[in-house]
Amino acid sequence: MAEYKKPTNEAEFAANFSPKKPLMSDTEAYYESSRCLYCYDAPCITACPTGIDIPLFIRQINSDNKDGAAKTIYETNWMGHACGNVCPTEELCEGACVYNHSDVKPIEIGRLQAHATDKVIRSKKKLFRTGKDTGKKVAVIGAGPAGISAACELRMLGHAVDIFEAKAKPSGLCVYGVAPYKLTNEEALDEIAYLQDQFGFTVQYNKPINGRADFEKLEKGYDAIFIGIGLGATSSLGIPGEDKQGVIGALEFVEELRMKHHKTTVGKKVIVLGGGNTAMDAASESCRMGAESVTIAYRRGPEEMGAYPFEFDLAKKSGAKALFNVTPVEVMGDKEVTGVKFIRNKAAYGKIEAIPGSEFVEACDMVLLGTGQGKQVELLEQISGVKLEHKSRILDDRGRLVVNEQYQTNNPKYFAAGDAVNGGVEVVNAAAEAKKAAHGIDQYLKN
Ligand SMILES: Cc1cc2nc3c(=O)[nH]c(=O)nc-3n(C[C@H](O)[C@H](O)[C@H](O)COP(=O)(O)OP(=O)(O)OC[C@H]3O[C@@H](n4cnc5c(N)ncnc54)[C@H](O)[C@@H]3O)c2cc1C
Ligand code: SF4
Known part of the structure; x- marks a missing residue:
């Protein structure tokens, strides 16, 4: 098991987060x-x-x-x-x-x-030539893997592309989410610069598309619109004490880490709630930031975790421990978090059941919520005619954009791909879907 000292400068940060x-x-x-x-x-x-x-x-x-x-x-x-x-x-x-x-x-x-x-x-060798100009213009919302991939493919097909990005940098979660021992900011941004230089799409940064008025402007100015906005902020757990100081979303923690490196705030005793890949990343990263103890707490057994086994192994090798079959019921402390009260669970007929009287408190000074990202439902509902998944029995699916096989939404002018459509998978899925969506747009523009 690795033991990491808290990094105090960029060189120490780079050593703790050396490439996997x-x-x-x-x-x-x-x-x-x-x-x-x-x-x-x-x-x-x-x-x-x-x-x-x-x-x-x-x-x-x-x-x-x-x-x-x-x-x-x-x-x-x-x-x-x-x-x-x-x-x-x-x-x-x-x-x-x-x-x-x-x-x-x-x-x-x-x-x-x-x-x-x-x-x-x-x-910087250019390998591709853009397609013959079709005179059509496409607006792309979001410069993440989906938006960038759609832009490149649309340029290959000869359409002009303007991207509108809410943040100051492109690349979406490749810069704001993925662990730095997988991809550095420099590597992610260099690839986008290379593609932009080759394909000549424009990107307007700090330009969020905020609501109906913005959508209507795009509808007037463009022949088609691609939505690649990904997901939203970390969902809350809905338990008492969640608003205490020291409780933050795992995604927001990772985002701070990607931007501030060794200057990121990390607790001495960290509890990570959740069993998905983001929770594992946040645990591995807290260890590398020098936290004295990092505990992953998950309400079911290890075999039911959503995380890939290799990500859990990495978290363990980085120094994290795990607590299984526990549900958080309250975040303890006055203003600042001092611990999490859990209740133990047992499996019963495929479901989990709390064991009465089994509550215990695990001390900590930081809680990272690896509870998944919410969908941008409020924003997407402002596009006329666009349909969202509301009825799925799978909770995680609700709020996803509904598209057909061409990745066209119920409003024919809008296409979408990536996390906003698939509910959150991997970069490669966003890239694959966005390429297909670009061809869907091409067909739509030709017709
Ligand atoms: C913590 C974490 C770790 C991950 N690690 C991995 C990994 O190791 N490997 C892997 O393959 N995948 C990983 N993923 C998943 C992967 O990052 C996503 O599947 C992928 O980035 C999705 O691409 P996207 O373009 O759909 O969305 P995003 O990457 O989220 O990009 C969306 C873009 O749209 C912008 N945007 C949002 N709203 C608006 C708006 N209203 N107006 C304008 N712009 C807007 C955002 O700022 C962002 O730039 C991870 C995800 C998380 C959360
Ligand atoms: S072609 Fe693919 S499957 Fe076959 S050896 Fe090479 S990498 Fe492995």
């Missing part, structure tokens, strides 16, 4: 690519939500055709570099690699992908 998948050297990439069997009907391709021709780009790396490799990646996935670093490859391409059947380490596809794309980003 460091960039490969040319020699490493050559040897790793030599191991690929270039499988026919390669299962790694099928496992990739964007369907990148993985054996082809690996072969191109092996024959020192780095530009060709990057082109193979980017023509299928505009977030190629980010995905090489942040994708849960253990569950996707690398998890499907045939070497797993022989108990041999799978090909490091993510690192090879990051290697090839890093080369072209650094060389």
Whole structure:
């Protein structure tokens, strides 16, 4: 188990958050690519939500055709570099690699992908030409992975694109959410700058689209509108004491960490509530920020956690402990949090039942709510005709934008993709869906 000292400067922060998948050297990439069997009907391709021709780009790396490799990646996935670093490859391409059947380490596809794309980003070499101008204009709301991917694809199809972004930087959760040991701010922003230079879409920063009046302006000025606004702030738990000082959303904690690095406030004893990937990230990151103890508390057993097993392992290796089958019932303290009162649960007929009289208090001075992000329902309801998922039995699905197979909403002028539609998956899903949505827009504009 790692023990981290609280970082007091940028160098110490960088050491505690050193890359999980460091960039490969040319020699490493050559040897790793030599191991690929270039499988026919390669299962790694099928496992990739964007369907990148993985054996082809690996072969191109092996024959020192780095530009060709990057082109193979980017023509299928505009977030190629980010995905090489942040994708849960253990569950996707690398998890499907045939070497797993022989108990041999799978090909490091993510690192090879990051290697090839890093080369072209650094060389600033333009690999694509935008399509012939169609005279049509598309507004894109949000410069996250979905918005950027839609913009690139729309430019390839010859449409002009203006992006409206609420924050000061592009890249969405790649800059404000993903753990810094997966992708640094610099890496995320360099990829967007590389794409913008190549495709010439415009981005207006600090320009949130706030309501009906803004939507109507876009409707007048543009032929189609793409919504890539992701999700909202962390949902509250609805228990007494949640408003105490020291209780914050896991996402908001990660966002502060991404912006302020070693200057981020972290408690000595941190409790992270939740069993999803964001909760695991927040736990790993609190450990790396030098918290003395970090406890993940989840209301069911470990096998039912939403987080990938490798993310839970990483949190444990970083120093976090876990409490299972406990439900938080109250946040303790006067003004500031001093602990969380839990009640123990037992499983009964697939449901969980609180065990009467089993309450106990776990002391802490910081609580991170890994309770998931809410949807931007109020904003989206201001677009006339757009339908949101309200009836799903799955709570997490409620408030998602409803789209057809072209990613068109019930208002034909609006298309959408990414977290706002899928309810929150991965960067690669946002990239894959946005590409399809761009083609949906293209069809709509042609008709
Ligand atoms: C803590 C955390 C860690 C994660 N880690 C990983 C990981 O390791 N690997 C992985 O693949 N995925 C990870 N994800 C998921 C991944 O980041 C998202 O699935 C992906 O970023 C979704 O892309 P998006 O473009 O749909 O939304 P977002 O990335 O949320 O981008 C939405 C953009 O729209 C902007 N916006 C919002 N509202 C407005 C408005 N009204 N007007 C204008 N702009 C607006 C936002 O500022 C933002 O830039 C993580 C998510 C979280 C929360
Ligand atoms: S499954 Fe593994 S060995 Fe086969 S092509 Fe994909 S990466 Fe190469």
